Structure formats: C-alpha cells, structure tokens
Amino acid sequence: MSNVRKSLLQLIFTGSSMQRWNDKLRPTELMEVDKQAHKMMVAWVLFLLNTRDMPAEERVELGARIVEGGIFDYLYRLIITDIKPPIFYRIKANPAHYRQLTDWVFAELEPRVRSLGEPFWDRLQTYLRSTEEDTLDRRILSAAHLYASGWEYNLIKSMNRQDVELMDIEESFRNGLKKNVDLIGVPDLLEGLFGQGRTPVGHFAQVCGQLRFQKRWSQTPRIPETSVLGHMFIVACYAYFFSLSIGACSARAQNNFFGGLFHDLPELLTRDIISPVKQSVETIGDLIKEYEELELERVILEPLRRGGFPDLVDRLSFFLGLSVGSEFQACATLDGEVRRVSPTELQAFYNADEYDPKDGELLKVCDSLAAFLEAYTALRNGIASDQLQQGLWRIRSKYSSWVLFGQVHVGALLADFD
Template identity: 35%
Template structure:
C-alpha cells in the first residue's frame, strides 16, 4: 500500500517552481510540467503505433512515473546541470534516489520497486518508451518556453536557451509523432489546450497551499490509479485504461472550467445538464483536434468517467465491477477507481492546506464530507481507509 511519505512526495511537486531564474507571467510548477509531458507522450506514442512501431504502454506509463519520482528527488537543478551530473555520476545519483525512496517503493505491489531499479540501471529496458518520454519532455519544455520567451527577450543567454530547446527537439525527428506535432497545427492545438489546464486552479473558492491546478490534479489521480491497479493485479489492458482515463478525466474542463461541486449538486438535474453540455463541447472543439481513429478511445476515457465499463460486441456497457472482466478482450475501465482517486486527491489537497495552517470552513467541511463518503470503500483487495487515515 502506498505510504504517506510517497503521497506527500507526489504532491510536493506542486510546490517545485520551474523557470524560477526567469521573468514569468505566472508560476510554473513541476507537477503541471510532468502532467503535460505524460499527455504529450500519449500523443506521440499513438502516432508511433499508427506508423507501425510497437509501444509497450505499461513501460511508457511506468517510465513516466519513475522519471517523475526521480525529478522530485533531484529538484531545482537546471537542465544543463542535471544532464552534466547524470553523464558523470548516473549510477551514484540513481543509488541515492533509490536509497531515499526504497521504503516507499518497497511498500507498493505489482513489482514497482523492481521495475524502478531496472528502468534506471538497464539501458536496453524500455529503450523506445524512454525515447518517447524524452521527446515529450522536450515538447512540454518548449510549450512553457513559448510563454516566458517574450518576457525574457532582453536577458543575456535567452537565445542560447531557445537554441538548445530547438536542437533537442530536432534530435527526435525520427519520431513521426514529433514531426506531426510540429507540422500540424491542429494536433499541436490539442497539446496546447491540454497545457492550458495549468491556468485553472482547483478549489476556486478556497485559498490553499499548494495551489494545485486541474492539469496537475489529473496526473496525481492517474498515478494513484496506476498504483492501485497494480496492487489489484489488474490486467495490462485495465492498467492502461485506468491510467489514461484518470489522466484525461477532467479534460472537458478545458472548455467548461472547474465547476465546484456545491453548484453541481444544488439544483436537481443540473449535473446532467452540465454533462450533456460537456459532451457537446468535447465533440465540437476537442475531438476534431485529434485523428478520427482516436475518437472512440478518448470518448471511452472521459464519458461517464466514474462508471465501471467494458466493451462488448463493439458497444460500451456499464458493469458493476470491472474486476470481473479482467481479460483484455473486455477492454475494462475501473471508473469507480478513478472516482476514488479523484476524491482522494481532493482530500489530500484539503488536508495539506489545513496542516499548513490555512483554516477555512470550506476546507474542513469538504475534507469531512469526502472522508465520510469514500474512506470505507473497498475495491478488490484494497482498503482505502488506511490511506485516508494518514491525514486524519
């Protein structure tokens, strides 16, 4: 079971500033960068599959999470410093990271601890997936730099930074996904829209620390979903679906913003109206930005996102328990797990703010409401009360 320390480490990325030696129109945080990177990696990997290349999606997901954990531990290093250290002391740095994360990783099931070590010590392990993640890292950096560049045009060295980013992306021109994102404005538009979710802070009516965004929240929910799916011994198909369903579950908020729960639930039928409106907006403004062949999968991820679902005879069917359909042929999604992960994130966010000394009726009431409704839920061999009780 995930430890309290690892939960706090994951959320600590919402406090890690990026570009903090540059003029910024707003603060960039590492959690949002990593979330955007994982979305871009999905885009690139999908294009690579269409181009006939095989992608190991579980290794791609794991690799993205492992690199995120590594980055949390080696925080606040400039990229050139990080790469210089890694080129000369990679084994020593990895050993230090593993030693500091060993207790947290060893507490997880599904061979996560062993895979973490293999990922960073074996250069041939997940070689293609590592390349996709590296490319996604560069593209998300380029997106951020596009915002801060006009504010720093007068600074010494800014043109060199721009050149190094462009040159880094050019090294991935063998990836069809990168070429298409650069050439096709429509596909880049999807990348751009997803990036804009970092502008939307969660809990709009409550002051909090850290000020998590919708984009960062989607990643924390997806990481929880991945860890819990592994511990439930879910099939690779379910792990894939559960991770990306959680990663994209708030995608419609690009268009609708984060409508707070009290408003959704205060008027009978309002939540259904919002869902219908979101679907219409997704169909008209988001899906056209990705290849038509991806539409069904994206809709499967984000429609009725909190329901357990399978695909049977080409049709989506809601089921009571996705675990009963673990075979890959059912293409199952544990939507109820996505909901628990979503609410667990909200609970941790409220708890952290309260521990920082920010007292508000909204945070106290929301924390208690989530605890009362979700802490006693059991799913498979998972008992979520232990995790909720970390923050009692």
C-alpha cells in the first residue's frame, strides 16, 4: 500500500533551501530544486528523441526508469547536501566507501520514503546501490545533469575568473557530454552550451532554464523564495507519488510527472500572475490564457516545429492540455485522438498504458499542495503575512473533505500540518 505523508512532502520541498555553487560568487542564488527541474526537462527531450523507433511497451518502461531515476538521484542529493561533487565522485569510485555512504542515506530516507510502498522502496535501493552507468536511462539522466549544471556554470563563469577550479569544472562538463554525443539531441545541447550555434533543442533547453529567475508570490516576502522552475519540479514529484497511491498505470504516472513538470511553462512568457489578478475582472483570465498560448506558440512551439521536432511539440501540447482546454483537465487517447474525460472515467475505464492517460484534478491538487508548502514553510520561518495566511486558509478550506479516487484523503494530509 502506497501512502504519501507530510514528511515526504516536506523532504521534497527542502531542495528550495539547498544552495548550489555556494563556494562561488553568484549573480543570483542557485537552488537544488531548480537544477533538478531543468535536468528533468532536458531528460524528457532526450527521452523522446532517442525512443522514436522504440516499441510502445519498451518506451513506457524506459520512461518509468528515467522518471524514478531522476527522483532517486534528487532524494540522494538532499541527504548528502554538504558533500562537494569532486569528493562524492571519489567516494563513489571506492565501492566500500560508497556502500557505507549509501547505507547511511537509506537510513535517513527510510522513515519518510518507505511509506510509498515496498516496490518503490526496493527500486530506490536497487537504483542507488548500482554503479552501472551505460544503460540508456542512466546515460540520458547523466547528460541532462551535465547540461543543467553546465548551464549554471555559464552563469557564474565570468564572475569567478580568478577561481583555479573553473577550467577543470568546464572540462568535466564538456567531456561528460562528449561521452554521450551519440545520443540524439546531445550535440545540439553541447553546441548551445559551449558553442556559438543556436539549435531548436538548445533554444528550448535554454529558455526552460530561465524559469529559475521568475519568483513566485513576487509581492510577498518569503523564506525560502521559490522559483517557477522549482515549483514545477515539486508538483511533478507530488504528482508521481499520488499516482502510485491511486494505482495509476505506468504511462499515467509518467504523464502526471511530466504534466506537473511543464504545467507552468507559459509563465516564462507572462510571469507568475497570481490568481486574484486573473480573477479580478471577468474576462482577464481568458485574455491572459489567450496571450500565453500565442506566445507559447511563437517562442517555443513554432521554433521546435520549424526545426523538425513535431513530436516534441505534440507532447508539450498534450502536457499543457492545449487540445482539451487546460493542463488541469483529465484526458486520454481514444482512437488516436486526445479527448477530455472525467476523473471518474479516467480511473474506471482508461487507467491503462494503451490509453496514454493523464490526470487533471490530481495535478491541480498537487499544484495547490506545493503552494501550501511554500506558504506554510515561510510562516514557520517567521514571515508574518496576511497573504500567506489567506493562502493557507483557502487551500485548507477547499480540500478539507477532498478524497482523490476514494484513496487519498487530501484534507487529512493537510491536517498534519499544524
């Protein structure tokens, strides 16, 4: 039986306070949760590009390994937060030392993660104990990790020219990506990161990274501040965990993860417009949505389509709910067409890989839970704010008796946050 608990939600959120490159001069704070979001966006691109000819069943299995591998890597990183990468890689090169470190990580994770069920816990242990690096899922995650870290490196490079580590750091990113240059998409990423060219895939990866600069609740002081990019990764993780809790098929669980990961992508173009503004005038919400879709087409979808990547465009459109009206609308693929379905229909009739299902209501709940954690944590950290208090009250009130598919009592979960 899979069960999502308060401690797991909080653990995922702690990446919002975990600084990266904190021994370097930085133009802005770089947070772990933002890097993980960027990494998984790039991993999704590489996954699609390198499975075009793969049978559907194998593709779903690979997608599951990539999603869970990304989550497992993040959980591991949250525990070993104070170990610098060069030290960690030296530890990993020594099997006995790596085993000792990993056993300690498991002891730290178990009270918060094992409630997701024995199968999930077993897969986590198997993945983190393995030192295998040549499987397609691990190579995709490795390339995505190197790109996202290299993207951050480019931000701080000019401010740290006196740092003797810089050349070694850049060389490690270049060499790591070159080892995976046979993967479709990696040459484009490498060119966009360290070359002078601008490719459609490189452009998409670049603009996704910019979402780390957009702060949520921009008119409300908070500790920690959260970016739109980090928020999307938190929603993605929550969506995957809840998918396990309701017995979602593998394709549905993956779609919910990536649906959460991309659900706020249009805010790259409009900024994070808070709900009261959208709802203040009867038509303003519709106008904002229309503008978002126009800019999404101009800045992201059309360059990909023109560059020969219609499959990326189709899947992004699917995750963003462009053909069914909203990213928070449940849908399934019937007779080759993506159609709106009710949450009840999705759970009862279309919870199978062949229908390529995606939740809407579940994603909205996870979006609200992530906002709840943002407000709750800021208040616990001493930020007195009417906006934060009202946000908590609205979410508690809305979900006080909410039960997802008769299996996940959201109100009871919120009640654990005193």
